[in-house]
Amino acid sequence: MKSDDPVDARSLPAAVQAAVAGTIVGQGVVVERTLIALLTGGHLLLEGVPGLAKTLLVQAVARAIDLRFGRVQFTIDLLPADIVGAEVLDARTGSLRVHRGPIFTNILLADEINRASPKVQSALLEAMQERRVSIGDSTLDLPTPFVVIATQNPVEQAGTFELPEAQLDRFMLRHRLHYPTQREEHQVVRRSLDLGLRRNGDGAVPRSAFDAIPEGRRLSAAVLTRAMELVQSVHVSDVFIRDCVELTALTRRHPDIELGCSPRAGIALAHAARARAMIHGRDFVTPEDLFELAEDVLLHRMRLRYEAVAGGRTADQVLREVLGELT
Numbered sequence: 001m002k003s004d005d006p007v008d009a010r011s012l013p014a015a016v017q018a019a020v021a022g023t024i025v026g027q028g029v030v031v032e033r034t035l036i037a038l039l040t041g042g043h044l045l046l047e048g049v050p051g052l053a054k055t056l057l058v059q060a061v062a063r064a065i066d067l068r069f070g071r072v073q074f075t076i077d078l079l080p081a082d083i084v085g086a087e088v089l090d091a092r093t094g095s096l097r098v099h100r101g102p103i104f105t106n107i108l109l110a111d112e113i114n115r116a117s118p119k120v121q122s123a124l125l126e127a128m129q130e131r132r133v134s135i136g137d138s139t140l141d142l143p144t145p146f147v148v149i150a151t152q153n154p155v156e157q158a159g160t161f162e163l164p165e166a167q168l169d170r171f172m173l174r175h176r177l178h179y180p181t182q183r184e185e186h187q188v189v190r191r192s193l194d195l196g197l198r199r200n201g202d203g204a205v206p207r208s209a210f211d212a213i214p215e216g217r218r219l220s221a222a223v224l225t226r227a228m229e230l231v232q233s234v235h236v237s238d239v240f241i242r243d244c245v246e247l248t249a250l251t252r253r254h255p256d257i258e259l260g261c262s263p264r265a266g267i268a269l270a271h272a273a274r275a276r277a278m279i280h281g282r283d284f285v286t287p288e289d290l291f292e293l294a295e296d297v298l299l300h301r302m303r304l305r306y307e308a309v310a311g312g313r314t315a316d317q318v319l320r321e322v323l324g325e326l327t
Helices: 009-021 028-040 054-064 118-130 182-193 221-232 238-253 263-279 287-301 306-310 315-326
Strands: 044-047 069-073 085-089 096-100 107-111 132-135 138-141 147-152 173-176 197-200 203-206 257-259
Touching (some): 028 054, 028 173, 028 221, 054 107
Parallel strands (some): 044 147, 044 173
């Protein structure tokens, strides 16, 4: 670790949480899930109605660590080349050269991912799974670390495309954001009133929350790497692994579930639990990690039968029943 690093690896989660708290009110669980994605190299899907600061939160986390950050606003007319890049003709040499797209970054924010066509969504599959992309005849490795954090609005359906199961399965976690409490919302409004103006010459414009993201000393990538090494050293018992495997198997046997969780769900649960243990200062996982993360790891990988949905059943209810069988 560099001698000028402001914190050590074990303190990285607390340092990031403190930095984000200067911009975001509440949402501690979302910050934790984002840290889990960074520490494990997994991908995160944030789901919530507009106005819950999803984009702001991701930018605040990215700015707290010295990593490259890229953002793609997904729209109906977006093309795969707009994300991964393309071969372009070099007018000076008359030859083709590779123009790299915004996916060549450490943290890629895929904003409103469900607004893009399935063709564009599928362009992310190779990158999310293999950390490489194909452009023409070239296969290029992505920078390390590489994490996709996508957002989507679960309510609005006009002009959106449902993410296919194959792509949902690539996300280690899907976290659903909720409205803040009244006390937290009061703080949000007060902070907004205190932002002031951003001046430019003789002109000025009211500052936004994005302008208020701290520009202080960032945590180095070396500290993040060391923190990832600490996650790798967290002990996962055979009993915990057995519970992860049994939980995914229960989703495949439940009568109300048409599509259960793949083995990738058990892998994601074990890795996420290890990162959560490190964030909470432990060098071993506990059943609490499993139950706290089960909803974010499993729900987006489950599909209920038509009869269950018609009968008013929800995936949340079914998952609680499955977890009850595990205990």
